[in-house]
Amino acid sequence: MLGLPRWFHRWxxxxxxxxxAERWRPWLGGLALLTILGGAYGGxxxxxxxxxxxxxxxxxxxxxxxxxxxxxxYTLMAVAAAIGFVWRIKLAHAVAVSIAPIGASxxxxxxVTGGIWGRPTxxxxxxxxxxxxxxxxxxxxxxxxxxxxxxxxxxxxxxxRVSAILAVVxxxxxPIIHYSxxxxxxxxxxxxxxxxxxxxxxxxxxxxxxxxxxxxxxxFAWLVLNxxxxxIVEREHDARWLRRFAEAVR
Amino acid sequence: MSEFLAMGGYAPYVWSAYGITLVVVLLNIWxxxxxxxxxxxxxxxxxxxxxxxxxxxVRQVQ
Numbered sequence: 001m002l003g004l005p006r007w008f009h010r011w012x013x014x015x016x017x018x019x020x021a022e023r024w025r026p027w028l029g030g031l032a033l034l035t036i037l038g039g040a041y042g043g044x045x046x047x048x049x050x051x052x053x054x055x056x057x058x059x060x061x062x063x064x065x066x067x068x069x070x071x072x073x074y075t076l077m078a079v080a081a082a083i084g085f086v087w088r089i090k091l092a093h094a095v096a097v098s099i100a101p102i103g104a105s106x107x108x109x110x111x112v113t114g115g116i117w118g119r120p121t122x123x124x125x126x127x128x129x130x131x132x133x134x135x136x137x138x139x140x141x142x143x144x145x146x147x148x149x150x151x152x153x154x155x156x157x158x159x160x161r162v163s164a165i166l167a168v169v170x171x172x173x174x175p176i177i178h179y180s181x182x183x184x185x186x187x188x189x190x191x192x193x194x195x196x197x198x199x200x201x202x203x204x205x206x207x208x209x210x211x212x213x214x215x216x217x218x219x220f221a222w223l224v225l226n227x228x229x230x231x232i233v234e235r236e237h238d239a240r241w242l243r244r245f246a247e248a249v250r
Numbered sequence: 251m252s253e254f255l256a257m258g259g260y261a262p263y264v265w266s267a268y269g270i271t272l273v274v275v276l277l278n279i280w281x282x283x284x285x286x287x288x289x290x291x292x293x294x295x296x297x298x299x300x301x302x303x304x305x306x307x308v309r310q311v312q
Contacts, residue, residue, distance in 0.1 A: 040268075045254070055258035062271040102278060109274050113267040120263050219275065226282035233289035237296075246294040249287060 012089045014232045015241045021225040022245075028222045035215030042208030050205075059117040061209055064192075065216035067110035070139055071174050073103030073220065077146075078171035081164035093160040094235060096167060097150065098227035102220060104143035111136055122187050131180040132188035135173055142170040156235070 010016050043061030050057035077099040084092035114133070115125040127133060146163055153159035181190050193199045199206055236242060257264040 044264075044268075049258055054260060056260040056263050058257070058260075058264050059267040062267055066271070102282070105274055105278055109271055112270055116263050116267045116270075120260060223278050223282040226286040230285040230287070230289045233286075233293060237289070237293055242290075242293060243297065246290050246297060249290045250294045 012087075012091050014091055014094075014236050015239070017091060018229055018232050018242075018245075021229050025222060025225050025229075028218055028225065032215055032218035032222050035211060035218055039208050039212035039215050042211060047205045047208050048202075053121055056117065056120045057205075059113055060205075061212045063110060063113040063117055064209060065213045066106045066113060067136070068213055069216055069220050070103060070107035070110050070136070071177055072217075073099050073106060074139060074142065074167075075171060075174055077103060078167045081167035084160060085164040085168070090160070090235060091232070093164065094228055094231040095224070096164065098224050098231050100143055100147050100150075102223045102227070104140060104147070106216075106220070107136065107140040107143060111140065118187070127187050130187045131184040132177065132186075135177045135180050139173055139177060142166075142173060146170070 039061065043058055047058070047061075049055045077096045080092045080095040080099070083089055084096065111133075114136075118127075119125050146166055149166055150159045150163045153162065181188050192201050193206070193209070201209070233242060233245075255261060255265075
């Protein structure tokens, strides 16, 4: 099998990563809170109403960050699962496991806030014929399928290996979601920011969106670190280095 | 203020979208924190049970 560079091994060491998470977590949480509050103020108060959609467009500031995280989360989960599968690194599987429920919740949010936005804009909450909507729904089922598949195994190592295959195969859905609005243009509008041309949105509207995406990403990282620490303790419960952390919660 | 809350007539849509987002994020925070702390508490409990009782000294036995 392919060799890994030396520096990588530190990142495969549970005590090292647990301690880093313990140190970074409070800073990440505080920064996430400030960024989201700032972004929400910008999106709800400072940004001007849209000339066509009026104030309903403000849903973009929760919809786009959720949709972005649903896809970014799945990609990270698949990469972590692949690393765990190929190099047999347990910590990588722990990362994938930690991402799954968080990614699923943001996928749910992207679908629900999109539906709410669709009602005044398209005249419907849901359209079975729209490719973007269908593939985003498939993404939710991939997350849930990954979790259900894991739950069906007693043996954790077996669950790691089998669920990694599902995670990796399912990642083809992510570029399909991204390009769906160009390949099959139906109801969902085309890309606003992530395209080679200049963004088709004015700076007053774009700035809060970028802040919100940053805030949601920080929040996502905070959530993953929490779950990862729990997952590490479950997998390493016999290790001596964990004792002082266990003492602290007594 | 009431103009802000009215959201140009889109209040039900805008505030329900933001409200659901807030609820899902708060639920996420709560469950993630619990997922971190629960295993540590379990570990602390089992460590207590597994700790060997101190053996009586020879003098105490006599």
